[in-house]
Amino acid sequence: MSPVEPTLVSPSERSPGQPLDDSVTVPLHRLAHARAGDKGDRLNLALFAYDPDHYALLLEQVTEERVLALFAHRGASRVRRYPMPGLAGMNLVIDDVLQGGVNGALNLDGHGKTLSFLLLGLEVPVSSIPRD
Amino acid sequence: MTFLLGSGAGFSGDRTDAAIPVVAELIRRGQPSALVFETLGERTLAAAHRAMRDEPDAGYEPLLAELLAPVLGDCLSHGITILGNFGAANPDGACHVVAELAGRAGFPQARIGRVHGDDIRAHLSSLDLQRWEAENRDLPGEETLISANVYLGAEPLAEALALGAEVVVTGRVADPALFLAPLVHHFGWAWDDWDRLAAGMMAGHLAECGAQVSGGYFADPGCKEVPNLATVGYPIIEVEEDGSLVVTKPPGTGGCVTERTVKEQLLYEVHDPANYLTPDVVVDLTSVEVRQVGPDRVAVSGIRGKAAPQRLKTTVCYEGGWQGEAEISYAGPNALARAQLAAQVLRERLTFRAPPELRTRLDIVGLASVFDSDAGDLQRTMPASASGDYRLRLAAEHAERRWVERATQELLALYCAGPAGGGGVRRHFQRRVCTASYLVKRSDVEAFATLFEKRSHYHVAS
Numbered sequence A: 001m002s003p004v005e006p007t008l009v010s011p012s013e014r015s016p017g018q019p020l021d022d023s024v025t026v027p028l029h030r031l032a033h034a035r036a037g038d039k040g041d042r043l044n045l046a047l048f049a050y051d052p053d054h055y056a057l058l059l060e061q062v063t064e065e066r067v068l069a070l071f072a073h074r075g076a077s078r079v080r081r082y083p084m085p086g087l088a089g090m091n092l093v094i095d096d097v098l099q100g101g102v103n104g105a106l107n108l109d110g111h112g113k114t115l116s117f118l119l120l121g122l123e124v125p126v127s128s129i130p131r132d
Numbered sequence B: 001m002t003f004l005l006g007s008g009a010g011f012s013g014d015r016t017d018a019a020i021p022v023v024a025e026l027i028r029r030g031q032p033s034a035l036v037f038e039t040l041g042e043r044t045l046a047a048a049h050r051a052m053r054d055e056p057d058a059g060y061e062p063l064l065a066e067l068l069a070p071v072l073g074d075c076l077s078h079g080i081t082i083l084g085n086f087g088a089a090n091p092d093g094a095c096h097v098v099a100e101l102a103g104r105a106g107f108p109q110a111r112i113g114r115v116h117g118d119d120i121r122a123h124l125s126s127l128d129l130q131r132w133e134a135e136n137r138d139l140p141g142e143e144t145l146i147s148a149n150v151y152l153g154a155e156p157l158a159e160a161l162a163l164g165a166e167v168v169v170t171g172r173v174a175d176p177a178l179f180l181a182p183l184v185h186h187f188g189w190a191w192d193d194w195d196r197l198a199a200g201m202m203a204g205h206l207a208e209c210g211a212q213v214s215g216g217y218f219a220d221p222g223c224k225e226v227p228n229l230a231t232v233g234y235p236i237i238e239v240e241e242d243g244s245l246v247v248t249k250p251p252g253t254g255g256c257v258t259e260r261t262v263k264e265q266l267l268y269e270v271h272d273p274a275n276y277l278t279p280d281v282v283v284d285l286t287s288v289e290v291r292q293v294g295p296d297r298v299a300v301s302g303i304r305g306k307a308a309p310q311r312l313k314t315t316v317c318y319e320g321g322w323q324g325e326a327e328i329s330y331a332g333p334n335a336l337a338r339a340q341l342a343a344q345v346l347r348e349r350l351t352f353r354a355p356p357e358l359r360t361r362l363d364i365v366g367l368a369s370v371f372d373s374d375a376g377d378l379q380r381t382m383p384a385s386a387s388g389d390y391r392l393r394l395a396a397e398h399a400e401r402r403w404v405e406r407a408t409q410e411l412l413a414l415y416c417a418g419p420a421g422g423g424g425v426r427r428h429f430q431r432r433v434c435t436a437s438y439l440v441k442r443s444d445v446e447a448f449a450t451l452f453e454k455r456s457h458y459h460v461a462s
Helices: A052-061 A064-070 A113-119 B019-029 B042-054 B064-068 B072-078 B091-104 B121-126 B155-162 B177-187 B194-207 B259-266 B335-353 B377-381 B401-412
Strands: A025-027 A032-039 A042-049 A078-084 A089-095 A123-125 B003-009 B033-037 B081-084 B112-116 B129-131 B145-150 B167-169 B236-239 B245-248 B282-284 B289-294 B297-301 B304-306 B311-332 B359-365 B388-398 B423-441 B448-451
Touching: A032 A113, A032 B259, A042 A052, A042 A113, A042 B259, A052 A089, A052 A123, A064 A078, A064 A089, A064 A113, B003 B019, B003 B081, B003 B177, B003 B194, B019 B033, B019 B072, B019 B236, B033 B177, B042 B145, B042 B311, B042 B423, B064 B081, B064 B091, B072 B081, B072 B091, B081 B177, B091 B112, B091 B167, B112 B155, B121 B145, B155 B167, B155 B177, B155 B448, B177 B194, B194 B236, B194 B245, B194 B259, B194 B282, B194 B304, B259 B289, B259 B297, B311 B335, B311 B401, B335 B359, B335 B388, B335 B401, B359 B377, B388 B401, B388 B423, B401 B423
Parallel strands: B003 B033, B033 B081, B081 B167, B112 B167
Antiparallel strands: A025 A123, A032 A042, A042 A089, A078 A089, B003 B236, B112 B448, B129 B423, B145 B311, B236 B245, B245 B297, B282 B304, B289 B297, B311 B388, B311 B423, B359 B388
16 A cells, blocks of 8 residues: 655765755655645645655645645645644645636636646655655 | 444436445444435536526436435335435425335335525525635626525434435535434434534535545555445445444445545545534534544544534526537647647637637647646646647637637637648537625525425426
8 A cells, every 4th residue: 555665865875964965856646645625716635644754744845835836827826734733644725726616617627636646746855755 | 323324426427326335234234324415516506507597397416316216215115314415406306306216116105305495596686795715706797697505504404304304305505414414313413512513514524425435536556556446335434422433335345444545535625624614513623533443444533613604605606608628639650749730720710710808728638738727838848759649629718609619610620621630529518607605694594494295297207
């Protein structure tokens, strides 16, 4: 059931004080699962870490600002994030992102149901992933 | 004693054989139980109103007979209450169908309850309306307004059960209220027992989308495996008098009930988890816990409730002009360039063949579509293979049918006058019904239940 683990840089492979290589990233899809829901022109994305140890990473990486930028091309006006530590996840609520919503959009997917996987394509630096 | 809530459908268009194993399991357990069909969304209510405008006897769930026929007799003979919002825009019409089906199943005296009061179209203009929080649009003018329906709570449904209804037919109600009502009726919960009402609402929330809590809409091969998705079992929720609940599914069915499947559904269509608004209670999910307690058994606890809101959400449907779609495929060597040329030609044609206010969108399926903006930002930047299998899609919208028809006809004409090798054109256009949401005062809504009186002249087509 576990997703494929990304290849991680071992701390021992770095010289002391050398920063981790932030240029190596993996999609969020490796670490988390998500589901989209819609009401009118508002979308919610529920996002959960597979491993509760990765919850802190989600909080650090999946910020309101990054999510707003990810959906900016669709006209998203606001993102609110509701952390759910007990579920090792969060709820993201994105306004004005559905191009008119299920009864108004010209998009094939007026519900925005596919958009959970746009979020899961977000790249996360490997260096920030905690090691077992 | 445990009360069992079974789900028979999670949306209009859901599998029509899903309820069969659920009902078999409810019968096997022999505990008090109810079966719920949730078949009404924002999209389907608009479709129902559109259908009713063309044909006054339509307007209820089109699959109603197919959904109910396989299980209605078993439910009636085993005391399993059925509740459904399959009345949609025409609950009376749905009651006729249920009565006819019950008669055929050998239960001509079946008691059918009908919930009234969600349709406030007639006195909408005299009501004190507020915009729903994410609504940007003003109330549409009287001349374009088709319908206005309030999301009712569980009270009138519980009233129908108190009248002895064995099948309860509703139009617009909050989806989870279909599940809360039999719990309140069975356990005698008070309407201000907020924590219990919240637990009952969330039992409904978890089950209202059918298989979405039991392995449906979850599988992601290699990451999230789901066994036997083709025969996924629809959920059964076991609820205790104190509001504790366990999500499970019938034995021998496909799918799975795990902490992950339950978590995804727990927040589905939720906004602020501390204030999930329903007509009967404001639910607080911030302390919720989800725990696997056995194979395909997940307990959900820590659900808290707060006083019900003073206003109820109302969805209005109004005339939205016409919309159309048309598509053409390009495949093989240099397919992307040919699809892109087709898009360019179409765009150019529409500048002089259609009025400027025609709203259009062009996708290249296989390159970028559902993630894209209306303007096609991703389509211009997405890396792609020159050869492949691409499908150009036009979507158009205008107040008048003729311009939408014209736009889709321009795509059709790419057959002979567009780039080489285009094929597989499909086109259609239809009236669009738009929706917007407002809030009405609870005190302005008069909801109640009656028992349906069957009229003999009504005939259901078989």
